[in-house]
Amino acid sequence: MEILNDRTEKLELTYPCSWAYKLIAGEKEALEKAIHDVILEREHKLTHSNNSKAGKYVSMNLDLLVHNEDDRNFIYEALKAHQNIKMVL
Known part of the structure; x- marks a missing residue:
């Protein structure tokens, strides 16, 4: 579950989505390399x-099409774990 507005609500998305x-x-160059490594x-x-x-x-914004919740979470975790990235929001 994800926290939205201090209430516990499940984020409802229709996949695929941006x-x-x-x-x-x-x-910037290290961040671009990390993105290439992951996606x-x-x-x-x-x-x-x-x-x-x-x-x-x-800080940079990365926009892409995710196919399902597992895909979205995998990308998040992989980016977060990459040595060149300090934080993912």
Whole structure:
């Protein structure tokens, strides 16, 4: 179950659907390599989101088509576990 608005509700999605992950890494090139390592040649859109004030971190949005809940969760866990990625939201 996922927490939405401080209430316990199951997120209802109709698959396949577009899903967005916000990724935070130390540098853009490392983040791009991590994405390539995880999603390989899947069609996706990567857009710049923000840089930290000190320039130590970069955040980017990754949008792609997920086929089911297992696919969505697998991508999340694989991105989260990648050494080049600091955080996945």
